[in-house]
Amino acid sequence: MPCDECDHQVREDPAPFRLVIASDPMSVREALRTLMSANVMQGLSGDRRGVAEIVLAEVLNNVVEHAYADTSGEIRLEVQREGCSLQCEVVDSGRPMPGDHPPDPIPSRPEELQEGSFGWYMIRMLSQDLKYRRRNGQNEIRLRLPTIA
Amino acid sequence: MELVARQLDGVLVVHAMDDRIDAAGAIQFKERMRGIVQGAEPRVVLDMTRVNFLDSSGLGAVVAVMKMMGPDRKLELAGLTPTVQKVFRLTRMESIFTIHSSLPEGLGHAV
Numbered sequence: 001m002p003c004d005e006c007d008h009q010v011r012e013d014p015a016p017f018r019l020v021i022a023s024d025p026m027s028v029r030e031a032l033r034t035l036m037s038a039n040v041m042q043g044l045s046g047d048r049r050g051v052a053e054i055v056l057a058e059v060l061n062n063v064v065e066h067a068y069a070d071t072s073g074e075i076r077l078e079v080q081r082e083g084c085s086l087q088c089e090v091v092d093s094g095r096p097m098p099g100d101h102p103p104d105p106i107p108s109r110p111e112e113l114q115e116g117s118f119g120w121y122m123i124r125m126l127s128q129d130l131k132y133r134r135r136n137g138q139n140e141i142r143l144r145l146p147t148i149a
Numbered sequence: 150m151e152l153v154a155r156q157l158d159g160v161l162v163v164h165a166m167d168d169r170i171d172a173a174g175a176i177q178f179k180e181r182m183r184g185i186v187q188g189a190e191p192r193v194v195l196d197m198t199r200v201n202f203l204d205s206s207g208l209g210a211v212v213a214v215m216k217m218m219g220p221d222r223k224l225e226l227a228g229l230t231p232t233v234q235k236v237f238r239l240t241r242m243e244s245i246f247t248i249h250s251s252l253p254e255g256l257g258h259a260v
């Protein structure tokens with residue numbers, strides 16, 4: 001189908017990518033490896049693939065480090081092509097986000113040699129339509145990544 | 150996280166041999182680098198040619214290594230691949246490192 005936003009002709013959207021993983025960093029690494037070779041990523045430029053890997057790494061690792069900080073559980077990842085976007089959803093059953101919303105982006109301050117807080121900053125910089133909600137004891141994060149730069 | 154260090158004319162070159170420095174490997178990277186840079190030359194060049202992916206934990210670990218080297222020594226980075234470069238640029242951390250597009254002249258021999 002043609003994309004309204006960019007005139008890009010999309011032949012047919014590949015099947016959605018769905019994966020359920022355990023909440024540890026090694027599982028996140030493997031999930032990203034699997035995703036990057038999945039049909040849903042086919043045809044994307046190196047730059048767009050890099051952006052998807054960065055953003056999803058940060059979202060998934062945040063779930064591991066914060067939502068499941070003291071426990072462990074499952075993380076569900078779904079990525080699908082919608083026209084010129086990758087629509088991504090990450091669901092977990094861990095702790096809700098503080099204040100029920102994702103952390104505000106803290107501007108990067110290189111001069112302070114910070115070692116943390118880059119994660120949400122990059123997610124916000126690289127993604128669009130970021131939405132979070134807490135529903136039925138689960139965190140649902142949705143965001144969109146343009147497939148055309 | 151495999152790291153190979155070579156002493157070359159007043160410079161310690163450290164080759165990162167794995168294809169990613171991520172949340173699963175950041176702590177190990179930091180600890181191995183701690184051992185390598187202790188008492189090393191004033192100039193340390195980290196060769197990142199093989200590293201295709203770096204996340205915020207990996208970035209934090211590279212910053213931590215620079216801090217553990219103290220104010221009188223420098224950590225330089227070489228051979229940033231496109232995604233790694235994007236992370237440094239987005240977070241503006243490229244401004245606090247000396248970044249070489251490839252290994253400086255004379256340090257570029259294959260491991």
